[in-house]
Amino acid sequence: MPESKPARKPEALQSAPPASPETVSAWAPVTRRAALFGVASAALAAGFWRAGAAHAAQKPQDGALAEARLSAADRPPWRHALSLMGQPKYGADFKHFDYVNPAAPKAGVVRFGSQGGFDSFNVAVAGVKGEVESRLTLIYDQLMEASLDEVNTEYGVIAAAARYPEDYSWASYRLRPEARWHDGRPVTVEDVIFSFESLKKLSPQYAAYWRDVSAVEKTGPREATFRFAAKGNRELPQIVGQLPVLPKHWWEGTDASGRKRDITATTLEPPMGSGPYRIKAFDAGRWCEYERVKDYWGEKLPVRVGMHNFDVVRVDYYRDITVLFEAFKADQFDFRTENVAKNWATGYDFPAVREKRVILEEFPQRSSGVMQAFVFNMRRPQFQDERVRRALNYAFDFEEVNRTLFFGQYKRIDSYFSGTELASSGLPEGLEKQILESVRDKVPASVFTEVYKNPVAGSQEAFRANLREAHRLLGEAGWELKGRNLVNSRTGTAFVIEFLSFDPSFERYVLPYQNALKRLGMTVNLRVVDATQYQNRLRAFDYDAVTFLWPQSLSPGNEQWNFWGAEAAKRPGSMNIAGISDPGVDALIGKVVYATTREELVAAARALDRTLLHHNYVVPQWTYNFQRTARWNRFGHPQTMPEYGAAAFPTIWWWDATLAAKTGGRR
DSSP, X not given: OOOOOOOOOTTOOOSOOBOOSSOSGGGOSOOHHHHTTOOSSTTOOOOOOOOOOOOOOOOOOOHHHHHHTSOTTTSOOOBSEEESXXXXXXXXXXXXXXXXXXXXXXXXXXXXXXXXXXXXOOGGGTTTSSXXXXXXXXXXOBSEEEOSSSSSEEEESSEEEEEOOTTOSEEEEEEOTTOBOTTSOBOOHHHHHHHHHHHHHHOHHHHHHTTTEEEEEEEETTEEEEEESSTTOTTHXXXXXXXXXXXXXXXXXBOTTSOBOOTTSOOOSOOOOOSSEEEEEEETTTEEEEEXXXXXTTTTSTTTTXXXXXXXXXXXXXXXXXXXXXXXXTTSSSEEEOOOHXXXXXXXXXXXXXXXXXXXXXXXXXXXXXXXXXXXOTTSGGGOSHHHHHHHHHTOOHHHHHHHTSTTOOEEOOSTTBTSTTSOOSSOOHHHHHHXXXXXXXXXXXXXXXXXXXXXXXXXXXXXXXXXXXXXXXXXXXXXXXXXXEEEXXXXXXOEEEEEESOGGGHHHHHHHHHHHHHTTOEEEEEEOOHHHHHHHHHTTOOSEEEEEEEEESSOOTHHHHHHOHHHHTSTTOSOTTOOOOHHHHHHHHHHHTOOSHHHHHHHHHHXXXXXXXXXXXXXXXXXXXXXXXXXXXXXXXXXXXXXOTTOTTTTOEEOHHHHHHHOOOO
């Protein structure tokens, strides 16, 4: 995982995760929402969305009309939960999730540190305008929310129940009558419609994610029905369920000075919410405090019992990653995910750790796969030849970097779904091979005959051999050495790469790579800009090379269009950072999205994975299957932790007064 800056919560509403130092552990747990937003730092964590291609599909009947024609007996049943993996674990009468403490005390303050800043509280334009505060999702509720001990199962929050027909041509959601905004007004179907239409219109991520959602309409006093542009997309009811509901009456109203609010613009006016927290106070770009809503309407819902236990959640922002770490050691904030191997190996030797006032703990990450890589922008001509991109991989000596910089903590990524059953291996067989055969004329021939492998170095002899192979590939692609400079043999243009980042610490692992590329005759520059400029350049595809991370859930689907789809390559703000535009890739994304069984989904994901790898779109980096965390010892957590939630901090944790008294420090 990159060495990456301390990450924000996966739900941070940003356009894409700028991976910067070293690790993906910051991205746990990876929910579909996290994957949609790509969650975690100045463009993070999840957190996590897809751009759809044009699908040739039969247009379904209008959802409301189709349902109206059904007799009551034939209408699909209302469901308290939606699952892509069989039956939900929890029945309609469940009291709380198994991984929470229903008696957890409601008290205390939890403090976070984050690198960067913020200048907006408007989630609708996140990823397009401004930097949204990293924990703003605390003030909102969704229609439904995922459990952390199941794979891709959601339970109702604002929606008491949902239903859909066997052909998945529409889905309806019945709202809870008790759902309330913080001003006491009820959450309505009109709010749901307003939220969907605003987010889809203004957010590239949501526009991509909901590409196949054609309309939403009111079909009852408390019922919203979403119509889908194509039948058979099994995950659409779930991804619509992830809709964060915004208050129509607030956004269409006026502020304290009488000015009409504008949902298309950034704002620092604390917005109305319906969730467990509201914004208490803030200093733009420096800190923000959220206070628990004492009369929160949803506190006793089964999906909320034992959660959101802190009276105050505070986030302080730091511009410098070193200062951020020192602030943690000085007890200026409580919890951090450690993304730098060197810090984990040597940086926590200070008194509070030895005295057990600071606890170091790793939590397994079982919910996600990941591709983290050096990504070269194929919108630039020097990166459009696959042989050039493969040569760039031969020039990267992962084994030496892992040994000398990362204390041997990482393994090399060799799959876009690394760490999951979705990762391809060996040669294709069975259903995966059948899927690839159906698009044989659109995928590299090598997917049938060769197993993808990253080049291996680790010794001077092996690395020199890799550089010779890189030079050979570059020659085949039309590049030659003139003196010490690599130039295009046809145009005479020099081969130039600029690596872009927002974090100076990225130089630690890019410098060895730079030196290797220079040995091939390339001109290589490293450029560090501030987080805002980095995000703006990323959104506009204005870069040669970046480190980027794509988080993957265990049930991939619509977000894959946003990651690799041809349409997303042209859409500013998408997560198609590489600029992939390939008919074979698009065809295989369609196979993933429209898979009807788990077996078919796994086979289609492996076929997509294999095809992406054989195109050599990226130079894979590294991964670590645990979330490394450090915390001041003031908090308790359930004895049974969620299987797919990693640390799940602070959602299911609580303030432990006894531990806090022993730990001491200013509160």
